Amino acid sequence: MDDWNELRLVLAIRRAGGLTAAAKALGVDHSTAFRRLNALEAHLGVRLFERLPGGTYPPTSAGQRMAAAAERMEDEVLALDRDIAGGDHRLSGRLRITSSETLAYRVLTRHLALFRQAHPGIAVELIIDNRVLSLSRREADIALRPIRPKEGDLWGRKLARVAWTLYGAPAYLEAHGGPVAGPGELGRHALIGWEEAATGIGAADWLGRAATDAAFVYRTNSLVNQLGAARAGIGLALLPCYLGDGDPDLARALPKPVAELAGELWIVTHADLKATARVRAFFDLVGEGLARERDLFEGRR
Structure with missing residues (x-):
């Protein structure tokens, strides 16, 4: 191996699982990464990655060994970099x-x-x-x-x-009976939530348990956009208190933070x-x- 960039390419493909994402991580275009990989495999006389439908590139045993070596070299370089920077x-x-x-x-x-x-x-x-x-x-x-x-x-x-709790625009809350005493009263409100595919997000999971799917009238994967939707009067949003309490156009719909979301x-x-x-x-x-x-x-x- 004469060029560290060849090892970086192999490591990037192993980490990304495909050529497109690896090329993006290295700051090169797809055709350049494809050409470099083919040239490397031809030079070594061995296949480093399988090419599967959908653009996935699982490593062969030779690819695994080369990626592991590249990772060890990267660790040494990064340790030296941190030592100097420190x-x-x-x-x-x-x-x-x-x-x-x-x-x-x-x-x-x-x-x-x-x-x-x-x-x-x-x-x-x-x-x-x-x-x-x-x-x-x-x-x-x-x-x-x-x-x-x-x-x-x-x-x-x-x-x-x-801390986290529920927020809504003051005009929305006034029109819908004011703040709620607990999750059991969410049935009378329109809710703003995460996209349905969101998993492993504590706040999203709590809101999903507290309300039915029919209650959600607006979904987005951005908390800042959820804030904007609540501010516009679309419904209630579950937000961190540093985001909701600092906004003059929002009021708490649930007066106390949700303890289990701390x-x-x-x-x-x-x-x-x-x-x-x-x-x-x-x-x-x-x-x-x-x-x-x-x-x-x-x-x-």
Whole structure:
């Protein structure tokens, strides 16, 4: 193997399960990735991936061995990268943050503005993604996550609990008998929810148990769009309190937060990066700023 990019291609296809997604991850077009894979297989004289209907590319045993070797090499390169970055004492350069859409929309951006004022030499790149990005692979330097990290090589702290409850536009609530005392009264309301295929989302599952399918008049996979729909008077939406309580055009339809939906907000980085000046500055300024808004996150404001 003379070219690391050949190993990266094999690893990307193994991870993505297909050529199209792998090409996108590597920043090349499909035809380039296809040509490179065919040339690599011809050079080695071995098939690395099967080509199945639907565009799936399961690896052969040779492909599995090559992808595993590529992953070990990647781990070494990333460890070296983190080791060098971890000793960076400059308050300058790029800092990649990942956050959910709702947190960025309602709370985070104003704290990022204060961070930029305090540290103008640091360029902030915010990745809005509800997936858990890999901090080990440097998909981000810092993550704001709704769950406690399970990976042993991560370092961080809990900033607050996160409360959820139901919201509606004041005019809608007035026209439909006011707030509800509990889930048993949702039958008289139109509901805004997640798309029917959504699974594993605690709030969506709770709402699905509390109401019949017929009650849902509007569905979307975006919480910010659910907020907008509730604001427009379409019906009630189940939202985190930091999103709903901060909106002057919404009122609580269920006065108290739903206890079983209480979550958490964590700020996390890789342990190798915790001494980096940029990362420390972000934890100190943005992390502490978010922690001071604990009453908002926990539904007490």
